[in-house]
Amino acid sequence: MGRHYKEVSAALAMFSAIFARQREMEERAARLSDDDRRVLFRNWAARANEAQAAGRYVPSFPQYLRGLACGAIKKNGKPCGMTTLGANGRCKFHGGASTGPRTPEGRAKALENLKLGRLKRGKS
Numbered sequence: 001m002g003r004h005y006k007e008v009s010a011a012l013a014m015f016s017a018i019f020a021r022q023r024e025m026e027e028r029a030a031r032l033s034d035d036d037r038r039v040l041f042r043n044w045a046a047r048a049n050e051a052q053a054a055g056r057y058v059p060s061f062p063q064y065l066r067g068l069a070c071g072a073i074k075k076n077g078k079p080c081g082m083t084t085l086g087a088n089g090r091c092k093f094h095g096g097a098s099t100g101p102r103t104p105e106g107r108a109k110a111l112e113n114l115k116l117g118r119l120k121r122g123k124s
């Protein structure tokens, strides 16, 4: 009892507040549609990538996004059920085509590879 007891009970109160908030978020997210959860997934992925690039603390994967399916409509008319999603919230088959190199370095490299290919094929 005494000082120690006060510190422990303050810590317990803090943790139970955090857990209550987390539980509330999970209950709220469980009622959302998959499309809305995909928006949350994209937001989380963008924040995680940003944090990793900046060397900051990477937020852990939220439990309420676990098991989220790709959901793209396949050729047979059924929704895709893959749960291994990229930062765009879709699986490796349904993320869309590449939009090409973004950075000036990447563009220069792509151009260089194009030129090399032409040389190899005997064209100028």
Ligand SMILES: [Zn+2]
Residues within 6 Å of the ligand: 070, 071, 072, 080, 081, 082, 090, 091, 092, 093, 094
């Ligand atoms: Zn898919």
